[in-house]
Amino acid sequence: MGARRRRVGTLAAVVATLALVVAGCGGSGGSSGDGGDCDTSRGTLVVGLIAPLSGELASVGLGMKNSADVAINQANARCAVPGYHLAVQSQDDRADPQVGAAAAATLARDPSLIGVLGPFNSSVAQTVQPVLGEAGVVQISPGSTATSLTRGANAVTAPLRQYQTFFRTVATDAVQGPAAATYLSRTENKRRVAVVSDGKTYGDGIAEEFAKQLATQGGQVVARVRAPQGTPQAQVVSSVAAARPDAVFYGGEYPEGGPLSAALAAGGVSVPVMGGDGVVNPGYVTAGGREGDLGTSVGPPPETLPAAREFVEAYRRAGYPESIGSYGAFTYDAANVLVDSAVRSLAEDGEWTPTLRPEIVRAVQGFHGDGITGPLSFDRFGDVSTDAVTVYRVQQGRWAVVGPAD
Structure with missing residues (x-):
């Protein structure tokens, strides 16, 4: 197909021009800007998205979808x-997981698909990975944090x-789990901890x-309970x-975490419950979080990142009924990495x-740039290089930022 075009991957230029294209973000829920006077004579390229x-x-999932829409509208x-x-x-x-695998197969059959x-959910990612891997389709997750997805069981x-x-584009649980243990033991002085999980990946x-991290901090896991869906709460x-x-x-995630917190309090266990990013959602509080x-x-x-302000404003102006959520910014960055990598992978004549x-996969692997969530590059496992973790606390009926975990 001729020589490939190469250039240094960067999102800095994208971020710098956001103010110029906010008006092109379309209306509520729109999935494509009209591109103004852009030449689109070659047709349409598809960016797939799989989410709940x-x-x-x-x-x-809707916060992820809407954020992808904003990025693609701006790209157009x-x-x-x-x-x-x-x-x-x-x-x-x-x-x-099975619905996710079927969705991946549907997307992979589309010859205009450039990536997903x-x-x-990490459990869904496990079933999607082999489908897209076999098809050679690049996959960039803004939310699946299980360490095993990139580094295996060991x-x-x-x-x-x-x-x-x-x-x-999101840090793994190998970063988040230890950060939570360190914060809980050192800052909150909670060292006797019962650990409950939902049995999912x-x-x-x-x-x-x-x-594992709690033990290194001198803490003790005084109970280890696995409670898959359907386990009696009283148990x-x-x-x-x-x-x-x-x-x-x-x-686990907020739909089960909130009711667990309420049930523990009702059962006389009035100690605080801590969770990972799966519980930091308004739904946790409405479901019983204390x-x-x-x-x-x-x-x-x-909303605290200077580089993300234009994205937040673009999202607001688009009129989406759903909030950005914890994964919107990571989805926005993932979409821009994919678009940038696709451009770098087109043939000399620009034909898709x-x-x-496979060229897009290599372009993503070699990407180096600045996203709205921070510097973006990927290690040899496909994990993002940034590892910031934020602690939240339920205060006055909502999640409030406490500060960085470290």
Whole structure:
């Protein structure tokens, strides 16, 4: 196909021009800007997105979808891919691994697909990885944090990257779990901790990372409870109460975490509950989360980042009914990395063909630039280089920023 075009990957130029293209972000829920006078004679290129767009985690998935829309609208407005219009094709995985795998297969069959953003759930990512990997389609997740997705089951002793097509713009649980344990033991002086997880890839993974770090801080896991969906809540409360902890760490997501916090209090366990990014959602509080409960999330809040202000404003002006959420900024960065890498991978004549998908994978691997969440590059496992973690606390019925975990 001729010589490939090469240039240094950067999102700095994208961020610098956001103010010029905010007006091109379209209306509520739109998935493509009109691109003004851009030449789109070559057709449409598809950016796939897999996320929970319905069900209990819909607020997370819709924030991801909308943020991808903002990024792609802006890309179209600045004629990012000469000759082409970009369109987001969203697939609802319903937080179900098998539904996610089917969605990935549907997207992969589209010859105009340049890459996929998502999913959110690590358990869904496990089933999506092999489908997109076999098709050679690059996948950039803004929310799947399980360490095993990039480094296998033995992340320390024998790390193994199974899928070269998988990347993520969000830090792993190997960063977040230890940060939570250090904060809880050192800052909150909670050292006798009961650890509960939901039995899923994310929940069990972050719980184990937390437990390992707690031991190095002189703490003790006084109870270890795995509670897959359907486990009687009274059984969990009884196991935790018997251990008399001074805190509970929950590995799981907010639809189950909130009710657990309420049930523990009703059962006489009035100690704070702490969780990872899976619980830092308004739904945690409405589902029963209590004042003083704690959570961690990867990266700083987007509204506090100077580089993210234009994105936040663009999202607001677009009129989406859903909030950006904890993963919108990471999705926005992932979308821009994908678009930038696709441009760098086109043939000399600018023509797209599915045979260029391996070129996009290599371009993402070699990406170096500045996103709205911070500097972006990927290590040999496909993990992002940044590792900031923020601590939150439920105060006056909402999650409030406490500060950086470190």
